[in-house]
Amino acid sequence: MSIKIALAGNPNCGKTTLFNALTGSNQFVGNWPGVTVEKKEGKLKGHKDVIIMDLPGIYSLSPYTLEEVVARNYLITERPDAILNIVDGTNIERNLYLSTQLMELGIPVIMAVNMMDIVEKNGDKIHIQKLSQKLGCEVVEISALKGTGIQEAAKKAVAVANQKNKGVPVHKFAPEVESVLDSVEDKLGNEIPQEQKRFFAIKLLEKDNKIQAQMKHVPDVSEEINRIEKEMDDDTESIITNERYVYISSIIHECFTRNKTEKLTISDKIDQIVTNRFLALPIFAVVMYIVYYVSVTTIGTWATDWANDGVFGEGFSLFGLNVPGVPVVMEGILTAVGCADWLQGLILDGIVAGVGAVLGFVPQMLVLFIFLAFLEACGYMARVAFIMDRIFRKFGLSGKSFIPMLIGSGCGVPGIMASRTIENDRDRKMTIMTTTFIPCGAKLPIIALIAGALFGGAWWVAPSAYFVGVAAIICSGIILKKTKMFAGDPAPFVMELPAYHMPTVINILRSMWERGWSFIKKAGTIILLSTIVVWFASYFGWIDGQFQMLESGQLDHSILAMLGSSISWIFTPLGWGDWKSAVAAITGLVAKENVVGTFGILFGFAEVAEDGSEIWGTLAGSMTPVAAYSFLVFNLLCAPCFAAMGAIRREMNNARWFWFAVGYQTLLAYVVSLCVYQIGTLVTTGTFGIFTVAAFALIAGFIYLLVKPSKEEKMSNIHLSSVAGAK
Structure with missing residues (x-):
């Protein structure tokens, strides 16, 4: 029979580092049944019958947050054989509150005092033997980061679990x-x-x-x-x-025993600069510029180009050998076995091309994930959330909402998943709904296409796209907080600021791989299914009343063309009511990169560059600049790709909330795009019509929703008026 040991402790106490060190690669990551809190369990190295359960980081067993509910339910109902309580030695007083509660559960407890290397460096002293006597449980000194003492802690936890001793709390309250x-x-x-x-x-x-x-x-x-x-x-x-x-x-x-010589620690000295009221934001901007310059512009771009042009293209050179790319290899195999034309088209034009387009961006994302993992592990990201909380609270969001949005600028899927760190359910849902407004890496080709084709590569198009995303987040936060579903102040910002430390290479690589592999699995499966559907809709249709596979030049008879023609009228008020633009927007729901590729196919180009430079002239002839910018805004703000929508569905864990989020995003995108086109056309050409009136009405309604007082503000004004009247 297997032994279950639960790891319990406060956030940022080093629990996950200890879990990784104890289990290595023997880990299983998923979600707790019915909730989106991550569930990690693994087998202790060298012990196939010992299961380690990494509980969410919590401050107490009072059920205020989703994490606390999950942890308490597991401890009460599952009743592990032992609890390994990880305590941050640099902040032991606060950590012991949870420890007193754990001991009352009647489960054997081993306490592991972590970060002892930092405690000694600070000149402080924890008397382990005396602490053990006072608490009534064994206490072990460890440093999860350096790996010292962790095996002893694990052995003691296994020993008390085998003895089946009951945990008995020794502390007593007042006699009453x-x-x-x-x-x-x-x-x-x-x-x-x-x-x-x-x-x-x-x-x-x-x-x-x-x-x-x-x-x-x-x-x-x-x-x-x-x-x-x-x-x-x-x-x-x-x-x-x-x-x-x-x-x-x-x-x-x-x-x-605390070191009597009061001196600032290295972390305190760093925080005096990086959390300074005036320097914090400029420093953060510089840090993020370096991160994105390296991961998106230089190393990340080189790696992605190699993947797109080499692995998923014609091929690449390796140690002087010319290695053919995946499409070339697959085409050779399919030709050799005499594969049917339709099946060959499905595999090459559907599966390989569709999935390859997504996987080609993985190297760029892995580079970005390495940087983000380093910033999180060293303790800087906790400071960023603290810094941004002052700004975000003015718009009804928590400072913790900033981290998902930052990650979402690389890819919406991990950005949405990062919302799990937000305790308040309302704030978490609002963050999920607004994170994808920030342009992700997959939307950059659309921005490059519109900027190059319609605006001569103007520098202001890309920054304006980010401004639109930020404005959508701010306005959404203000408006949604005034609705019944999201009413109330953002949850008080409580986050432990851990001491700065140099993370280990293995932990950074493990974090990078977990995020990257999660993206590959989740995005890859959804893209695989959706590309098959898009391929079928593009290559099959009706000619002379017969359903058949189409040849080159028969695209107007495809299922995709019929679908586009049936819905294109919806987008007429937005300035791009032709079926090709409508189809491009729809295929963008599969993966935003598909927008450029779809235009390439529909305009007669089999292959196009990432920025779609081959079709600039054709696209410029089919759209006005105002209509093109309206098209850009719609694709930036509307429901994200299938992979991100799947992430929204999982994180919301509720079908109604999922459809509300997707519906809100799409409706906002439609309204903003309509206003951009109608007002832009009025200014540039003087055209005025019924939809221009609708645009002015929508703008007026939008302004009203922004400035109207919330229910709480109304009640406050009534109360103040009553007090003034009484005087």
């Missing part, structure tokens, strides 16, 4: 509290195991709604609650919290 706890424990009867009674009794005293709902059969404990609140003149939740900190303070007083 203890007497009430004893009374409540008696009322729990035999339905609750003895080792869990103390935890449930404390939670009932704290008026924990979830535990109260679970314990409906327990006799009413309100008498005991009223009695203790009357005796101690406070509510029971505050009493219990205060008692915990009194107990923790007594432990710290005896077990922790």
Whole structure:
């Protein structure tokens, strides 16, 4: 029978680093059943029967966040054989709050005090033996980053799990509290195991709604609650919290010796600069410029060009040998086996071309992920969220929303997935809905196409695209916060700022690979299915009443052409009501890179460059500059690619919310594009019509939604008026 050991600790205590060190490559990553919180488990190195479960980083077992609910439910219902409690030695007092709760669960606990190398460097001293005696559990010194002490901690956890000893909390509350706890424990009867009674009794005293709902059969404990609140003149939740900190303070007083020479740590000195009120944003801008210059403009672009032109193109040179690309190899194999024309077209023009277009961007993304992994692991990204919170809160978003949007500028899929770090459900949903407004790497070819074909490569087109995305996020935050679904202030920003440290190469590479492989799996499967559909719709249609595979020059008879013609009227008010533009926008839902490729096929070019330079003249002849910019805005703001929509569906974990998010994005894109075209045409040509009136009406309504007071502001104004009237 396998042994289950749960890793529990506060965020940024080094838990994930320890988990990676203990399990190596024996990891399994997924989601907890029914929720989007990541579930990590793995087998302990050298022990096939020992399963390590990495619980989400939490501050307490009170169910305020999704992570805390998941962690508590697992510990109560699954009841692992032991808990390895990771404690940040540089901030031990705050970390011990969770430790006191874990010990009340009746599960054997081994405490691993992490970052001891930093503690010693700071000149502080933790008396491990005395701490062990006070807590009633074994305590081990470790450094997860350097790998010291981690094997000893794992062995002790396995040992206590095998002994099946019950965890017994040794700390006591005040006599008044203890007497009430004893009374409540008696009322729990035999339905609750003895080792869990103390935890449930404390939670009932704290008026924990979830535990109260679970314990409906327990006799009413309100008498005991009223009695203790009357005796101690406070509510029971505050009493219990205060008692915990009194107990923790007594432990710290005896077990922790702080360096008496007060001096700033290296992290404090760095923070004086990078979180400075005036320097923080310029420093961040420089850091991000370097990251994107290297990953998007130089090394990343070289790697992506090599993948697109070599691996998924004609071929590449390796150690002096000419290696043919995947399409060339596949074509040779299919020709050799005498494959049917339609199947050969499906494999080469559908699967290889479609999936290859996405996988070709993977090298660029991997370079970007390495930089982001380094910035996160060294502790800088936590500071960025802190810096941006001051700005984002003005628009109804949390500072943590900035990180998903930053990652989303590379690719929307990992950007959407990064929203998991946001505790507040409303803020998380709003972040998911708005993250893809920032132009991702796949939208850059569309920007290059419009800029080159209609605006002579003007420098301002690309920056304006990012400005449109940022403006959409800001306006959405202001408007949506005034609706019932998103009403309320952003959740208080609470994030541990870990000490700066140099991350290990293996951890950076592992983080990069996890993100990259997740993208390859999720995007690859969706793209594979969608490209088959697009290929079929492009190469089959009706001629003289017969359904058949089409030849060159018969594209107007394809299923895709019929579909485009049937919906093109929808886009007429936006200035691009021809079926080819409509089809390009639809195929862009599969993958945004498809927009340029679709134009190339529809305008008679079998292959086009990434910026579509071959079709600039043809496209310029079919669109006005205003219509082209309207087309660009629509594709920037509308529902993202299938891969990103799949990520939205998974993260929302609710079909109604998913359709609301996609519907909102598409509606906003349509409204903004309509206003751009109608007002732009009025200014440039003087044309005025019914849709121009509609555009002015939409702009007026949009401004009203931006400036109208929210329900809370109205109530506040009413209250102030009443106070003024009373005076």
